[in-house]
Amino acid sequence: MKHDAITVSAGTWPIKSHILPPFSPIVCSFLEALAEGIRQDPFLKSDTACSALAFWLRRRHLEYFQSLVSAAGSRLGRGTIFHIAPANIPILFAYSLIISMLAGNNNVVRISERAAQSVHPLCALIDHLWQQPRFQCIGQGNALIAYDRSRQITDSLSAACHGRIIWGGDESIAVIRHSPLAARAVELAFADRYSLALFQPSVMTHWQKDEWELYAHRFYLDTYDMDQNACSSPKLVIWLPHTDQDLTTLQHHWWDAVAGAAKDYDLAPIKVSRKYTQLWQFAVTVPEIKSIQRQGNDLYVYTLSSLPDDITRLAGTFGQFFQYEAQRWEQVISILTQKIQTVSVIGVPAKQLRQAIIANGAAGCDRIVPTGQAMEMHIIWDGINMIEYLSRVIS
Amino acid sequence: MDYDTWLSADPFIWTQAEKEQHFLLWLKELTAYHCQHCPPYGRAVHLLEYDDTNVQSLADIPMLPVSLFKLAELKSIAANDIFKVLTSSGTSGQAVSKIILDAATAQHQQLALSAIVRNFIGPARLPMLIVDTPSILHDRETFTARGAAILGFSMFARHRVYALTEQLTPSMAAISDFLQRYGGKPFIILGFTFMIWKYLCLALEHTTPHLDLSQGIVLHGGGWKKVQELAVSAQEYSARLRQQFGITRIHNYYGMAEQTGSIYVACEYGHLHASIFSDILIRDSRNFTICPPGKQGIIQVLSPLAASYPGHSLLTEDVGTLLGVDDCPCGRKGKYFSVDGRIPAAEIRGCSDTHEA
Numbered sequence: 150m151k152h153d154a155i156t157v158s159a160g161t162w163p164i165k166s167h168i169l170p171p172f173s174p175i176v177c178s179f180l181e182a183l184a185e186g187i188r189q190d191p192f193l194k195s196d197t198a199c200s201a202l203a204f205w206l207r208r209r210h211l212e213y214f215q216s217l218v219s220a221a222g223s224r225l226g227r228g229t230i231f232h233i234a235p236a237n238i239p240i241l242f243a244y245s246l247i248i249s250m251l252a253g254n255n256n257v258v259r260i261s262e263r264a265a266q267s268v269h270p271l272c273a274l275i276d277h278l279w280q281q282p283r284f285q286c287i288g289q290g291n292a293l294i295a296y297d298r299s300r301q302i303t304d305s306l307s308a309a310c311h312g313r314i315i316w317g318g319d320e321s322i323a324v325i326r327h328s329p330l331a332a333r334a335v336e337l338a339f340a341d342r343y344s345l346a347l348f349q350p351s352v353m354t355h356w357q358k359d360e361w362e363l364y365a366h367r368f369y370l371d372t373y374d375m376d377q378n379a380c381s382s383p384k385l386v387i388w389l390p391h392t393d394q395d396l397t398t399l400q401h402h403w404w405d406a407v408a409g410a411a412k413d414y415d416l417a418p419i420k421v422s423r424k425y426t427q428l429w430q431f432a433v434t435v436p437e438i439k440s441i442q443r444q445g446n447d448l449y450v451y452t453l454s455s456l457p458d459d460i461t462r463l464a465g466t467f468g469q470f471f472q473y474e475a476q477r478w479e480q481v482i483s484i485l486t487q488k489i490q491t492v493s494v495i496g497v498p499a500k501q502l503r504q505a506i507i508a509n510g511a512a513g514c515d516r517i518v519p520t521g522q523a524m525e526m527h528i529i530w531d532g533i534n535m536i537e538y539l540s541r542v543i544s
Numbered sequence: 545m546d547y548d549t550w551l552s553a554d555p556f557i558w559t560q561a562e563k564e565q566h567f568l569l570w571l572k573e574l575t576a577y578h579c580q581h582c583p584p585y586g587r588a589v590h591l592l593e594y595d596d597t598n599v600q601s602l603a604d605i606p607m608l609p610v611s612l613f614k615l616a617e618l619k620s621i622a623a624n625d626i627f628k629v630l631t632s633s634g635t636s637g638q639a640v641s642k643i644i645l646d647a648a649t650a651q652h653q654q655l656a657l658s659a660i661v662r663n664f665i666g667p668a669r670l671p672m673l674i675v676d677t678p679s680i681l682h683d684r685e686t687f688t689a690r691g692a693a694i695l696g697f698s699m700f701a702r703h704r705v706y707a708l709t710e711q712l713t714p715s716m717a718a719i720s721d722f723l724q725r726y727g728g729k730p731f732i733i734l735g736f737t738f739m740i741w742k743y744l745c746l747a748l749e750h751t752t753p754h755l756d757l758s759q760g761i762v763l764h765g766g767g768w769k770k771v772q773e774l775a776v777s778a779q780e781y782s783a784r785l786r787q788q789f790g791i792t793r794i795h796n797y798y799g800m801a802e803q804t805g806s807i808y809v810a811c812e813y814g815h816l817h818a819s820i821f822s823d824i825l826i827r828d829s830r831n832f833t834i835c836p837p838g839k840q841g842i843i844q845v846l847s848p849l850a851a852s853y854p855g856h857s858l859l860t861e862d863v864g865t866l867l868g869v870d871d872c873p874c875g876r877k878g879k880y881f882s883v884d885g886r887i888p889a890a891e892i893r894g895c896s897d898t899h900e901a
Contacts (some may be wrong), residue, residue: 418829428609433612445832
């Protein structure tokens, strides 16, 4: 297989297959070295996304992931996984690669041209490690590549792999699916999703200043930190019914705290321009909006009098939130359609929500996290244990 | 408001204070008018908690983001009063702005354009050398902002000649013929900024002797994206036209389909001037406070000409700097400013729209 148009930024092309069991010692020691390499590099260390990755790779955390894999001792990787990584969250390529490596696979990761520049330092570190003799075997079994739009290359990589992971919008996924997989190959397609937050106001009534700041900061990390563009970032806040105090006062308090947390947000002029256009677009096209509160251009909050049939239309970016006061608990369950991915919660026990979802057979919500963890990558994503899915059990 | 006196006045006669006195009243009236006649606009203005009685200055008039015309049809007239629908691709090249005009608005915009341009080139209709290809007007598929600009300015022309061939190379026969007939007296050279640079200056760089275009008055504007790719400063641009072709009268203009007519033309000092038909405000992007002279911000344009659609106060996607008020050495009153380009498209994060297959 010869492709002039492929550029390789790390690893070996074409790869040489070394299938491993999940959580094999060599992969774990590579990941340890990767985390250490990030911490040693002043540039990577100062990059929030990279330092979060290094933290995510801590030994205890990986051990926890291992505990989530059933029949771990009887598994082996599927073979070669072809990843199509997204452009707009550049770091995601690394999580996709690492999870598949943990499952025991060889990997060909296509990094988007648009993301290539921003992830170049991390790719360079990975390549540096893979070239070391101790990691030679993984260095030969993995490649980070880039290529221009080319149906032909996507076709041949798809035909040759044992599994394909696509991160992208619904349209991108449809386009890539024109390139067929081998009969036995598996596919994971992480499509556009919508996420929301669910707040129990009664817990807030007892909050002190510190707690307002803490929770607002966590909410900031879930939203502003990725320009509120990630699928798992909440765009709608549902307030559960509140009886003992005026909810409006609490809501004001909450949004004031969020605006405070967002005061250092990098609000570039282009973001203001898009955000202000969205403000008008929502005002003109969403009849359910009852009122709009703005804190400069840092924060726009839209209060809804009712929920539209399709809540995924309520999708602002760069710090725009819709809020709605639910009438009943059942109403919350009824809006959890297939498109809903993450519900991040304050004051709502995950167990209670999970049981309600199961009891009602709700079509959506794959993930319940405390506010502050919406952006955290997990081996269970969109309801699928990726390590189990990307490995086979020898029964 | 009395349009007739206004439209026949000298376009740079008002001091800023005089302009604001008139505009404040008119733009308040127009805001109320559009709220009543364009329900989506009225709803948005209401939700943004605009209160007529709190308006102290032009800065308090609600501003509509210019891209909204790409996303929604906004008009304050009945369907059977539509005279013309202007379209503009804007920056993204994807969605199209739709600007809906009735006969009166279209006429007023023409009058304003005429008054402004004549203030710079004089009252006579002059021969016009258009630095573009003739097909720009004929080919429906490629009818763009370039074509619209040429049409808009053509009322100032006595004879129109296209300087470029279909392949965008200089049409030497047409240019020589034009110069032979009209080159001895003032004439207009009209074109997009980057077209004049690329297809005239650069294309004829090695052609000697250089063409004598010394009687030409250059009117150039538009096409920001390509101008920024050129990375040529306004000074370099003018110096080059002077050296290569002997041109001394060079006027950059700034305008947009969403406020046709009330364009901004640069004087002999290179300053873009707001006429009595429109005004500008420079906004800080963080909180939309007004920037003082010398501080760059997002340009807001205000014009009482926008009567058939709610476009009387628009937040553009351009950045600019206010240079001064009422005191340009050219003698024109009102604000003068520079346009520094499009808002830079920084990297934006997110997980949708991820892959180019």
